[in-house]
Amino acid sequence: MSSSHAQSEEVFALVDCNSFYVSCERAFTPKFRGKPVVVLSNNDGCVVSRSNEAKALGIKMGVPLHHIKDLVKEHNVYVYSSNYTLYGDMSARIMRILSEFTPELEIYSIDEAFLDLKGFDHNALIAYAENIKETIYKYTSIPVSLGIGPTKVLAKLSNKVAKKTPTGVYSILHESDPVKTLKEFSVEDIWGVGRKSAEKLKAKGILSAFDMINATPSLVREMLTVVGARIQDELKGKSCISLEEAPKKKKQIVSSRSFGDLLTDIEPIKEAVANHATRLSEKLRQEGSVCNSFQVFLHTNAFRNQDVQYHGVATVNLPFGTNETNLLIGYALTAVESIYREKLNFKKCGIIGMEICPHDEAQLNLFADNKAELFRPMIKVMDEINSRFGTQTLKFGSCGVRKHWEMRADHKSKCYTTRFQDLVVVN
DNA sequence: TCTGGGGTCCTAGGACCC
């Protein structure tokens, strides 16, 4: 693999969309450009994306909406619920543009991609990066920043500098004084160093990225395991985290959500579980996979000190791999009954599909009647109807109608790019 | 008063086997 090459030849770029969710909303409501805008998490709980104007007002990442109610009112901050249909489609457009600049592309998250720019003319790299940035803005109205470095960790760090640079591009490879840059970053700014690891490092006097480079390797390894050792090498310019071009096969698929309000009775909880089982089965079918086991969990709100706390988990080993909605709902409802406890205030439930494998490689079970085959044609018809007339047009009765448990989304924008009836009208 | 959802990787410890 790449180990046969000199490590110094590696060049990575990290492309990161600026305030991605906010930028997606603004792309379709230009009147909010230059204004404070925030996007909320699921359930309209807390702030997950902020425009620069919102940041300037002191609105912090992750703050609950009601904490900033006065600020929102006073400064006319525009508030959106999350619209993942819109963000997912905008993301796909950006990734498609990037893939025209280089096929060696790793889609790292909804708003980030690593590019392998090894072999590009060193002197032309910065101009190339600026061209990428301008092209994306021209076609999508989404502003991005590019950070360039000899390793992914350093490209990530460079991107943080790029975010504060007028051109939106920065390369530590082209920096005349990289030590100065490295000293400006605290250890928790490093990709892969979280709160806990930062505490341990700081206790040993390792405060900046530069300090971490110069720390004793055995000490770093002892404190942060092999993960930390790898990060230290990457900081030194030795590439050990490679580009993952093919998306990895999912090992587990989760569908979970907090309830809009606390729940105590089992009936609405069972409805929520049935909906999660439905969602899991849909995700499995999209991947062409089945799961051979799953877990159902149900827990109380850990933030409520006055409540009795409980975290129930039930694991179900299926007699055969399946992605059939009705079968998964059936097993999931039995499982939730086994972990339900009376008189508690429940906050969240969910289902985790495990032992996932492609549908055509599913293990057959000699001793169990494989009922999955029987239901396949019915499920196929349901998928077709739901795809044509909208999700949830056809669903199982156990999923309920009134949805006492459903999350809040009071400020959602339209699906401008994926629904004909939501297309923007030009006067 | 309320604080999201969906993932991966690593380690430690127990069970079990030969």
Place this chain on the structure above:
DNA sequence: TCTGGGGTCCTAGGACCC
């Protein structure tokens, strides 16, 4: 010089990411 040792598998929990 020696108290059995070495290996796998599974699970729970921690940490981190966006």
